[in-house]
Amino acid sequence: MENIQTPEIAIETKNLFIFYGSFAAVSEVNMKIEKQKVTAIIGPSGCGKSTLIRAFNRMNDFVPSSYVTGEILLQGQNLYGRDIDPVEVRRKIGMVFQKPNPFPKSIYENIAWGANINGFKGNMDELVEQSLRGAALWDEVKDKLKKSAYELSGGQQQRLCIARTIAIQPEIILMDEPASALDPISTLRIEELMQELKKNYTIIIVTHNMQQAARVSDYTAMMMLEKDGSRSGTVIEFSETKKIFTNPKDKRTEDYVTGRFG
Amino acid sequence: MIRKTFEHEIQQVKDEVLLLGSMVEHAIIASVDVLKKRDIKGAERIIAEDAEINKKRFAIENQLMILIATQQPMAHDLRLLASTMEIISELERMGDYAKGIASINIRMGEETLLKPLIDIPRMAQIGADMLHRSLTAFVKEDVEAAKMIPAEDDEVDALYNQIYHELMLFIIQDPRSIERANWLLWVAHNLERVADRVTNICERTIFIATGEMSEIKDTKEEIGKQ
Numbered sequence: 001m002e003n004i005q006t007p008e009i010a011i012e013t014k015n016l017f018i019f020y021g022s023f024a025a026v027s028e029v030n031m032k033i034e035k036q037k038v039t040a041i042i043g044p045s046g047c048g049k050s051t052l053i054r055a056f057n058r059m060n061d062f063v064p065s066s067y068v069t070g071e072i073l074l075q076g077q078n079l080y081g082r083d084i085d086p087v088e089v090r091r092k093i094g095m096v097f098q099k100p101n102p103f104p105k106s107i108y109e110n111i112a113w114g115a116n117i118n119g120f121k122g123n124m125d126e127l128v129e130q131s132l133r134g135a136a137l138w139d140e141v142k143d144k145l146k147k148s149a150y151e152l153s154g155g156q157q158q159r160l161c162i163a164r165t166i167a168i169q170p171e172i173i174l175m176d177e178p179a180s181a182l183d184p185i186s187t188l189r190i191e192e193l194m195q196e197l198k199k200n201y202t203i204i205i206v207t208h209n210m211q212q213a214a215r216v217s218d219y220t221a222m223m224m225l226e227k228d229g230s231r232s233g234t235v236i237e238f239s240e241t242k243k244i245f246t247n248p249k250d251k252r253t254e255d256y257v258t259g260r261f262g
Numbered sequence: 263m264i265r266k267t268f269e270h271e272i273q274q275v276k277d278e279v280l281l282l283g284s285m286v287e288h289a290i291i292a293s294v295d296v297l298k299k300r301d302i303k304g305a306e307r308i309i310a311e312d313a314e315i316n317k318k319r320f321a322i323e324n325q326l327m328i329l330i331a332t333q334q335p336m337a338h339d340l341r342l343l344a345s346t347m348e349i350i351s352e353l354e355r356m357g358d359y360a361k362g363i364a365s366i367n368i369r370m371g372e373e374t375l376l377k378p379l380i381d382i383p384r385m386a387q388i389g390a391d392m393l394h395r396s397l398t399a400f401v402k403e404d405v406e407a408a409k410m411i412p413a414e415d416d417e418v419d420a421l422y423n424q425i426y427h428e429l430m431l432f433i434i435q436d437p438r439s440i441e442r443a444n445w446l447l448w449v450a451h452n453l454e455r456v457a458d459r460v461t462n463i464c465e466r467t468i469f470i471a472t473g474e475m476s477e478i479k480d481t482k483e484e485i486g487k488q
Contacts (some may be wrong), residue, residue, distance in 0.1 A: 116436070
């Protein structure tokens with residue numbers, strides 16, 4: 001009999017609501033995010049994209065009064081379960097931010113630091129090289145590993161942050177507007193890198209740049225404020241990227257991707 | 263409306279497609295008309311005008327390329343621009359059929375028509391009419407009309423079959439008429455193809471409006487399979 005492969009799910013949300021106090025910033029999100037694929041989250045400003053992506057590695061915990069209802073399941077385990085250590089969650093689910101944020105240390109130390117904290121016992125030189133190669137940065141920095149990370153260009157710094165993330169071998173990499181502070185060439189480099197990274201990792205990216213979502217992602221989630229005037233954001237359409245950009249089902253998605261929203 | 267400039271440029275493209283369509287429509291009717299009159303000068307004019315049709319098609323294609331490159335069309339806009347690219351190529355080929363009829367007219371030289379033309383002008387008229395309405399449906403994205411028009415192809419096919427059998431009879435009765443019969447057969451064949459290409463335009467219109475890409479059933483082929 002033919003072996004029918006069902007896609008493997010990396011992370012799943014079930015009836016997820018994200019609150020700031022009594023205000024539901026994100027409502028009722030049900031998504032199954034496929035393993036080793038790039039999933040893009042798009043939508044107008046203020047629709048809850050960043051709030052949603054930050055919920056995936058419990059970054060919203062740092063915001064007082066924020067809490068979630070529903071579930072985010074990583075391999076069947078609810079990340080918001082009672083006995084879950086958020087630090088452990090962030091080890092499994094790394095994050096790359098809009099602005100490159102290397103530590104004020106050497107290139108080498110930027111990578112070694114996280115690995116050290118996580119109790120890495122192997123060959124550190126190898127890990128640094130591997131991570132830098134994985135982030136397509138090795139050839140540019142191999143002769144100046146002891147130099148400060150601040151000497152790198154913005155695009156290189158961002159790739160260093162990606163190297164730092166993959167050094168701790170996460171399962172999922174979250175990217176919140178990872179290229180919006182970069183020039184076009186550095187942006188294309190990051191996009192190209194994402195195609196390499198997805199061979200080993202699951203990537204979820206938030207982007208304002210629809211063309212970027214179209215170029216890099218396999219799946220796209222379209223977020224929008226609820227129609228009920230509650231100012232709460234939700235995923236209105238989640239589908240293969242090629243469908244979202246050629247024949248979306250929801251009129252609001254159509255209006256957004258064709259630039260007629262607003 | 264946020265994308266006023268883009269909307270305006272899309273409208274301009276549609277206007278140009280209509281203009282190209284009317285040039286082709288005119289060429290089809292005129293090619294048969296001058297054949298009927300055995301007007302060689304007229305046939306030469308049609309061939310010269312075909313170069314204008316080709317030029318217009320390239321100009322629209324260029325316009326489309328620029329829009330795709332500069333406006334990054336998505337979803338409906340993308341389907342519209344990509345399909346328009348197909349439609350103008352269909353129109354250009356239809357223009358070639360008219361040019362083909364004009365060439366036959368010239369090649370016939372001093373020969374007279376084997377028979378008075380009745381069904382052939384009728385085929386041209388129906389084909390041109392279908393073309394006209396298919397482009398109206400395209401501009402309005404009228405899915406219902408786009409679904410209805412291809413059925414009229416059956417009438418064109420029936421006329422083609424009738425002409426074919428009629429000309430075969432001529433050949434059987436007098437084998438020396440074979441060349442003159444063949445010329446008219448080619449004319450009818452070209453006109454039959456015009457109607458087929460109208461179906462392609464209708465398919466694109468449905469795709470633009472709905473995102474569904476499918477072939478409109480060709481009843482002729484079905485009969486062939488029986």
